[in-house]
Amino acid sequence: MKRAAAGLTLDDYLPYRLSVAANAVSDLIAGAYHARFGLSIPQWRLVAVLGEDGPSTQQALCARTRMDKVTVSRAATALGERKLISRSPNAADGRSHRLGLTGEGQALYAEVAPSALAYEARLLEAFSPPELETAHGLLRRLELAAMALAAKMD
Amino acid sequence: MKRAAAGLTLDDYLPYRLSVAANAVSDLIAGAYHARFGLSIPQWRLVAVLGEDGPSTQQALCARTRMDKVTVSRAATALGERKLISRSPNAADGRSHRLGLTGEGQALYAEVAPSALAYEARLLEAFSPPELETAHGLLRRLELAAMALAAKMD
DNA sequence: CAGATTTAGTTTCAAATGAAACCTTTTGCC
DNA sequence: GGCAAAAGGTTTCATTTGAAACTAAATCTG
Numbered sequence: 428m429k430r431a432a433a434g435l436t437l438d439d440y441l442p443y444r445l446s447v448a449a450n451a452v453s454d455l456i457a458g459a460y461h462a463r464f465g466l467s468i469p470q471w472r473l474v475a476v477l478g479e480d481g482p483s484t485q486q487a488l489c490a491r492t493r494m495d496k497v498t499v500s501r502a503a504t505a506l507g508e509r510k511l512i513s514r515s516p517n518a519a520d521g522r523s524h525r526l527g528l529t530g531e532g533q534a535l536y537a538e539v540a541p542s543a544l545a546y547e548a549r550l551l552e553a554f555s556p557p558e559l560e561t562a563h564g565l566l567r568r569l570e571l572a573a574m575a576l577a578a579k580m581d
Numbered sequence: 582m583k584r585a586a587a588g589l590t591l592d593d594y595l596p597y598r599l600s601v602a603a604n605a606v607s608d609l610i611a612g613a614y615h616a617r618f619g620l621s622i623p624q625w626r627l628v629a630v631l632g633e634d635g636p637s638t639q640q641a642l643c644a645r646t647r648m649d650k651v652t653v654s655r656a657a658t659a660l661g662e663r664k665l666i667s668r669s670p671n672a673a674d675g676r677s678h679r680l681g682l683t684g685e686g687q688a689l690y691a692e693v694a695p696s697a698l699a700y701e702a703r704l705l706e707a708f709s710p711p712e713l714e715t716a717h718g719l720l721r722r723l724e725l726a727a728m729a730l731a732a733k734m735d
Numbered sequence: 736c737a738g739a740t741t742t743a744g745t746t747t748c749a750a751a752t753g754a755a756a757c758c759t760t761t762t763g764c765c
Numbered sequence: 766g767g768c769a770a771a772a773g774g775t776t777t778c779a780t781t782t783g784a785a786a787c788t789a790a791a792t793c794t795g
Contacts (some may be wrong), residue, residue, distance in 0.1 A: 434694060434698055435694040435695075435698055436633060437626065437633060437645075437646070439628045440629075440697065440701060441701060441704075441705065441713070441717065441720075442606050442607065442610045442701065442704075442717065444717060444720045444721065445599075445602065445603045445606055445607075445720060446603050446606070446607055447647050447720075448599065448603070448720040448721070448723045448724040448727070449599045449602070449603030449604075450603075450647075450728045451723070451724045451727035451728055451731070452595075452596050452599055452723060452724075453596065454601075454731070455730060455731050455734075456596045456726075458731075458734075460607065462787070467751090468600075469751095472597070473595075475591045475654065476591055479587070479589060479590060479591060484773080485773070485774070486773060491591075491794085493604075493755095494603050495753060496753095496774070497752080497753060497754085497774090497776090498632065498752075498753080500774060500775060500776095501751090501774095501775095504775090508619060517773095520761075520772095520773075521759080521760050521761080521773095522759065522760045522761070522773040523760095523772090523773050523776080524775070540589040541588060541589075542587060543589055544588055544589055547594060547595060549730060550595075550596075550597065550723075550726055550727060550730055552679065552726070553722065553776090554725060557675055558719065559595070559717060561719070562595065562723075563593065563709075564713065565600055565715070565716045565719070566595075566599060566601075566602040567598065567602070568707065568708070569602045569605070569704075569716075570598075570602040570605045570606075572704055572705070572706070572707060572708075573602070573605035573608075573609045573704060574605055576609060576614075576703060576704055577605070577608070577681060579791075580609075580612075580613075581726055616764095621781090638743080638744095639743070640742085640743060649783060649784095650745090650761090650782090650783095651745080651746090651782080651783060651784085652782075652783080653744090654743095654745060655745095655747095655781095657744095658745090661773080674742095674743075674790080675789080675790050675791075676742070676744070676789065676790045676791070677742090677743050677790090678744080
């Protein structure tokens with residue numbers, strides 16, 4: 428990893444590399460899911476989590492998907508309009524809604540999930556399982572380090 | 582890497598992990614550079630590349646920084662207004678502008694570059710040099726794989 | 736060398752984003 | 766219980782983003 432005169436090389440600057448790689452992958456995935464299922468990334472994340480974990484509240488979904496509550500609210504509204512999720516009032520708490528996949532939503536999930544995995548598999552063809560394990564670990568640690576540093580800056 | 586009933590686990594889905602990690606890091610960096618130097622990420626990338634490689638055209642900067650030409654145009658306008666870069670007409674091609682750091686821009690670069698590295702160092706404190714080497718390699722390969730797959734989808 | 740095409744860059748427009756204000760219900764706390 | 770503070774969601778607003786249309790200059794092609 429060579430560094431230029433002033434010490435900084437954009438290409439070797441990890442926040443840059445990370446951003447570029449993430450954008451390339453995100454654009455690819457976003458395009459695929461929009462074209463195939465009419466889902467935005469926030470919407471697809473909600474479907475994935477509801478399919479995976481079962482019904483939940485928006486607040487829980489925010490924590491689970493690391494998305495803003497505004498983003499979750501809008502994705503939930505859109506999915507509700509498409510009858511992919513139901514939003515029943517939460518008996519336990521009058522402020523919140525209980526979200527769950529409808530039958531149609533479950534059918535979509537059953538189709539989307541394998542497709543997502545197949546797409547991931549194609550993207551990651553050239554990576555060995557240990558490499559992927561390493562990648563996951565590094566990404567998690569990076570995320571934690573960034574959050575820790577952000578917290579330290581208050 | 583365990584996978585749920587339907588085979589999909591959001592937490593183990595690499596595009597998701599990548600996006601979350603990149604957002605965490607980007608938000609951190611964006612906040613730091615905005616607070617300290619009043620630079621957006623596109624602006625700071627232009628300053629970094631112009632400081633690193635010397636004068637250039639916008640088109641070259643697009644390729645170099647992987648940013649959209651609209652984004653580069655706007656960042657260049659803003660930096661021009663702050664007199665951090667000069668935009669002289671390009672003798673060789675009447676359509677394009679030659680961009681370069683002004684004296685003030687160079688002074689800023691001389692301050693920003695070490696600060697960026699110091700910040701990166703704090704973020705990456707917990708990573709060993711070989712781990713960072715690995716991370717860079719994996720990110721580059723991911724980026725290439727995503728672009729290759731995108732091209733294949735035309 | 737005159738038109739057709741491409742390229743550098745800007746502008747316009749519509750969509751996505753998230754911070755802040757807001758409404759409603761719940762939870763402390765006296 | 767009653768009132769202040771907090772929490773779940775939604776709405777509003779300002780900002781960011783990039784696709785598409787546009788302008789002007791350069792390059793092909795015949």
